[in-house]
Amino acid sequence: MSDQAIIDAYSDRPWEAPGRHEPVVRLRGIVKRFGGIEAVSGVDLDIYRGEIFCLLGGSGCGKTTLLRMLAGLELPDAGSIEIDGQDVTALPPYERPVNMMFQSYALFPHMSVAANVAFGLKRDGIRGAELESRVAQALAQLELIDFANRRPHQLSGGQRQRVALARAIVKRPKLLLLDEPLGALDKRLRENAQYQLMKLADDTGITMIVVTHDQEEAMVLSTRSAVMDKGQVRQIGTPSELYERPGSRFVAAFLGNITLFDGSVAAIRDGIAELSVDGLDAPLFAAAGSVLAGSRGALAVRPEKVRIGREGEAPESQVNRLGGIVEGLAYLGDITSYRVRTDHGALVEVTRANSENAAKRDLDWDDRVEVWFSPENALLLGAD
Amino acid sequence: MSRRRGKVALLGLVVAGFAFLYLPLVVLVLFSFNASKLVSVWGGWSTKWYLELFRNEQILNAAWLSLKIATINATGATLLGTMAGLVLARFGRFGGRALFTGLIAAPLVMPDVIIGISLLLTFVSMEQFIGWPYGRGIDTILIAHITFSTAYVAVVVQSRASGLDRSIEEAALDLGARPITAFLLVTLPMLAPALASGWLLAFTLSLDDLVIASFVSGPGSSTLPMVIFSKVRLGVTPEINALATLLIGIVALAAGTATWIQIRRSGRA
Numbered sequence: 001m002s003d004q005a006i007i008d009a010y011s012d013r014p015w016e017a018p019g020r021h022e023p024v025v026r027l028r029g030i031v032k033r034f035g036g037i038e039a040v041s042g043v044d045l046d047i048y049r050g051e052i053f054c055l056l057g058g059s060g061c062g063k064t065t066l067l068r069m070l071a072g073l074e075l076p077d078a079g080s081i082e083i084d085g086q087d088v089t090a091l092p093p094y095e096r097p098v099n100m101m102f103q104s105y106a107l108f109p110h111m112s113v114a115a116n117v118a119f120g121l122k123r124d125g126i127r128g129a130e131l132e133s134r135v136a137q138a139l140a141q142l143e144l145i146d147f148a149n150r151r152p153h154q155l156s157g158g159q160r161q162r163v164a165l166a167r168a169i170v171k172r173p174k175l176l177l178l179d180e181p182l183g184a185l186d187k188r189l190r191e192n193a194q195y196q197l198m199k200l201a202d203d204t205g206i207t208m209i210v211v212t213h214d215q216e217e218a219m220v221l222s223t224r225s226a227v228m229d230k231g232q233v234r235q236i237g238t239p240s241e242l243y244e245r246p247g248s249r250f251v252a253a254f255l256g257n258i259t260l261f262d263g264s265v266a267a268i269r270d271g272i273a274e275l276s277v278d279g280l281d282a283p284l285f286a287a288a289g290s291v292l293a294g295s296r297g298a299l300a301v302r303p304e305k306v307r308i309g310r311e312g313e314a315p316e317s318q319v320n321r322l323g324g325i326v327e328g329l330a331y332l333g334d335i336t337s338y339r340v341r342t343d344h345g346a347l348v349e350v351t352r353a354n355s356e357n358a359a360k361r362d363l364d365w366d367d368r369v370e371v372w373f374s375p376e377n378a379l380l381l382g383a384d
Numbered sequence: 385m386s387r388r389r390g391k392v393a394l395l396g397l398v399v400a401g402f403a404f405l406y407l408p409l410v411v412l413v414l415f416s417f418n419a420s421k422l423v424s425v426w427g428g429w430s431t432k433w434y435l436e437l438f439r440n441e442q443i444l445n446a447a448w449l450s451l452k453i454a455t456i457n458a459t460g461a462t463l464l465g466t467m468a469g470l471v472l473a474r475f476g477r478f479g480g481r482a483l484f485t486g487l488i489a490a491p492l493v494m495p496d497v498i499i500g501i502s503l504l505l506t507f508v509s510m511e512q513f514i515g516w517p518y519g520r521g522i523d524t525i526l527i528a529h530i531t532f533s534t535a536y537v538a539v540v541v542q543s544r545a546s547g548l549d550r551s552i553e554e555a556a557l558d559l560g561a562r563p564i565t566a567f568l569l570v571t572l573p574m575l576a577p578a579l580a581s582g583w584l585l586a587f588t589l590s591l592d593d594l595v596i597a598s599f600v601s602g603p604g605s606s607t608l609p610m611v612i613f614s615k616v617r618l619g620v621t622p623e624i625n626a627l628a629t630l631l632i633g634i635v636a637l638a639a640g641t642a643t644w645i646q647i648r649r650s651g652r653a
Contacts, residue, residue, distance in 0.1 A: 073554050093557040106555035110573045119569075120559030167559070 014048040015224055022085065024049050024207045025070070025175060030079035032065050032231075039065045040076070041231040052201050052208045054218035056254075057228035063211045066228075067177050070209065071100045084174050094123070099173040103180040105164035107152040113163050114139065114148040120171045138170040141200070158189045165197075169204060178210045182217060194220050215255045219243070227251050243302075245289075249381050252300050259306070259348045261299040265380070268293045273380045275299050279344040284320050286378035296383035303349040305377040308338055308363065314372040321372040322348065326365055338363065340371050409632060416625035423620045433626040443611055443627060450591055450608035453522065457529040458587040462579055464530065465537025465586070469578075472538065473545035489539070491532040500599030503528045507600060520602035528600045529590045536589060537582035544578030581642035588638050591631070 014021035023046035032040040040062040047053045055063040068074045070081060072093035081089045088096050099120070108116050118135045126134070139145050142162040152160055161181070168176055181197065182190045198221060201208055212218050218225045219239040226233045227242060227250075235242060235251045246252035249260065261284060263277040273288040275297060284299050291297045307314070314321045327347070328339035331354075338350040348371050363369060416434075420427025437443060468488050475481075491499060507517055507524050517523045552574070556566035572579075594609040601607065606614075608631075615624055 071554075071558055073558070093554070094560045094562055098558075100555070100558045102551040102555055104549050104551050106549060106551040108552060108556070108570055110576075119556070119561075123560035123565070167555075171559070 013223075015046075015051065018046065021048055023047055024051075024084055025209070026080075026082040027066075028080050028082075030066065030069065030076050030081070032062075032069060032074060032076050038231050040069070043079075043231075043233055045226060045233065045236070047207065047209065049207055050201070050205055051223045052198070052210060052221050054210045054212055054222035054225035055228060056212055056215060056218045056225045058213060058254075061228040062231040063213075063228050064179060067100070067179055067209065067211045070175070071098055071177055072096050073100075097174040098177060099168040099171055099175075100177040101164045101168040101179065101181055103183060105152075105160050105184075107160060107163055107167070109152055112149050112151060113144060113155070116152070116163055117167045117170050120167065124171070134170060138166040141169075141203070142166045142196075157184055157186075158193070161185060161193060162196075165200070169200065169206060172204070173206065176206045176208045178208060180211055180213070183212070183214075190217075197221060219255075227254055229254075245379065246300070246381070249298060249300070252379075252381060257303050257349050258300050259303065259346075260381075261346060262383075263297065263299065265291055265293050265295055265297050272375050273297070275380065277344075277346075279346075280322075284378070285375035286320075286380045287376060289380045289382075291380045291382055298381045298383065299378050300381050301373050301378040303337065303351040304335075304353075306348060306350040306371050306373045308340065308350045308352060308369055308371050310363070311368050311370050314370045318372040318374070320375060320378065321370055322346075323368070323370050324348065326363060326367045326369055329363070329365055338369075340369060342371075412625055413629045413632070415622065416629040418622055418625070421622065423622060423625070433622040436623050437626045437630075440623065443608070443623075446606055446608045446611040447627075449522065449605065453525055453529060453607065454587045454590040456526055457533055457590040458583045460526070460530040461533035461537045461586040462583045465534045465582055466541050466575070466579060468534065468538035469541025470545055472542045488535055491535040492539070494532075496593070496595035499532055500528070500596040503531070503596070504599045520600055521605040524600040524602070525597050525605065525607065528596050529586075529593065532596070533586035533589050536585050540582040540585065541575060541578045544575055548574055577645045577648075580645050584638045584642040588635050591635065 025045065025047040027043055027045040030040055030043040031038065043062075043066060045053075055066060057063045065074060069076050070083075072088070072091055072095075076089065079089075080087060083097060086097075088098075108119065111119070114135055117138050118131055121131055121134055136145070139148055142165055144159070144162055144166060147155060147159060147163075152163065155163065161184070165181070168178075178197075182193050185193055194217065197208075200206075210218075210221060212221075222239060224236060224238050225242060226236045228234065229250055235247045237245070242251060243255050246255065246258075252258045252260070261275070261277045261280075263275040263280075263284070265288075266274045266276045266283060268274070268288045268291075271288050272285050273291060273293070274283045274285055276283050277299070286299045286301075311323060322340075322342045322344075324340040324342040326338055327341040328337075330337040333354070335351045335353050338352070340348045340350060342348055350371055415423065415426075417429050417431060418426055419430035419432065472481075472485060472488065478484075503524070504520075507520060507527075510516060511518060517527070548571075553566050553571055556570040557563065561569065592609065593607075594613055597607045598610055598613075601610065608627075612624055612627065615621065
């Protein structure tokens with residue numbers, strides 16, 4: 001394959017070949033303190049053209065502060081921000097090629113929908129026919145034509161969200177920042193809005209950075225996400241990397257449910273580690289990851305990768321098997337979730353797809369069961 | 385049964401309360417239409433005291449002066465009070481904030497007599513040292529009124545400004561507006577209801593004021609309340625009742641408008 005072919009092959013996923021592409025956003029060593037407390041401490045990020053990049057974390061993890069620094073609403077105490085090759089670290093918000101959609105939407109209450117959308121264009125001196133056509137285009141893109149003359153207080157929550165989005169994209173920014181863009185919508189609206197946002201990213205090609213606390217939202221929307229905690233980026237990856245190969249207990253526990261067994265690594269053979277689990281006689285086996293033999297570690301396994309059956313139902317070939325009692329059971333329609341207390345006292349979460357009619361329960365509360373999982377589907381994490 | 389009795393009792397209390405507040409005003413308004421020259425004796429309906437009133441040069445001049453002062457005062461106080469209110473609402477914790485807040489609010493609780501006498505002393509000594517303000521008249525009344533009205537406007541603007549979503553102004557900056565543009569196109573329109581009610585409040589306060597104006601006015605610059613008060617000392621004439629009725633009308637209109645603006649706006653925001 002020629003070099004050009006490789007570039008082409010990767011062109012819609014530039015982050016997979018970082019050496020060949022210039023990032024649109026380059027953050028280096030960003031630090032921000034509020035009254036002596038570090039809200040953001042030393043963040044480096046490269047974000048590429050066309051990405052929907054999620055900053056994911058709990059409240060107070062620094063994700064919104066980071067977004068506000070990109071918008072120019074806060075100035076970093078250290079570090080540099082480059083957007084499209086231009087150092088914007090010290091530029092005020094009105095001189096940055098960046099637009100932001102605020103969590104509260106921040107619509108101008110005394111202006112009509114059309115005037116809200118036109119506001120940014122007018123600041124660039126755009127008038128007359130061009131102004132009208134660009135406003136109309138943005139309104140059409142978000143299905144707002146019928147509401148052009150309404151005031152924000154006359155709109156529903158979903159319509160306001162779309163006005164905020166239209167206002168933020170109409171200037172065709174190099175970077176669109178979204179602060180919890182779907183946070184105020186109810187569940188049904190949110191799903192539609194998610195797809196609308198992805199379609200918008202596709203149609204316009206605008207690079208987006210989305211702040212969210214909702215891991216599901218990050219999974220659906222993002223090309224890649226950065227999981228943040230205490231002002232630092234804990235891991236950057238695609239949704240499946242973060243879910244299937246979390247690098248730490250924090251990331252593993254933040255994205256979805258997971259069962260952890262603490263122990264010490266007895267041996268590593270062919271990339272499979274043998275873990276002596278505290279309080280358990282037989283060892284458990286898992287993909288080794290970067291953990292070294294002799295160190296402490298934790299075996300992590302997702303609930304849907306654990307199988308469950310009556311005692312003795314586990315195939316003989318399974319090395320990771322544990323006996324226990326069903327302590328909790330939740331029927332969720334598409335899946336059933338079990339909590340199994342193992343004989344050595346650990347709690348294991350198991351989910352099972354109800355691929356057949358589950359009206360007749362074959363496993364019930366207090367039943368003796370066996371749970372098992374293959375080593376390839378479990379992961380060994382460091383002790384952090 | 386007892387429930388119904390409770391309701392009647394409650395209604396009675398409400399009526400008694402409102403009577404306590406408004407009966408004197410009703411009596412005054414009624415007597416302004418009294419044909420008799422004796423204030424406390426009813427002599428049939430008449431509007432002749434209103435006609436008398438409009439022929440009285442002294443009262444008309446005083447009324448004109450008061451309106452002029454009230455208008456200029458309201459405008460000046462709104463300008464200064466808005467700045468003070470914005471600083472209080474927006475600048476977070478700056479050095480001396482508590483002191484600044486206290487100093488802004490002091491005129492709200494300071495007795496009028498003290499404000500009046502202190503201003504008088506200041507004006508007199510300023511005249512001695514720098515020759516300004518020369519004598520006392522409309523200038524000194526204006527300065528005095530703006531001094532205390534500003535405090536009221538500041539409080540009104542502060543409460544509105546601290547209730548505004550900061551991110552609306554940030555959105556304006558983000559969309560390319562320089563800070564001054566953002567202020568004029570976004571912040572100011574959102575503050576408009578507070579500015580309007582602050583202006584009307586300052587207007588009413590100035591129109592009402594007797595004590596402070598008495599201290600700082602000079603010959604030939606008697607405001608309406610001063611003229612009324614001096615007339616009352618010689619005995620209440622039905623003319624004064626007519627004048628008072630008109631004043632009640634103006635003040636009620638101003639207060640009503642201010643309330644209406646606030647309600648209409650807050651319903652939207």
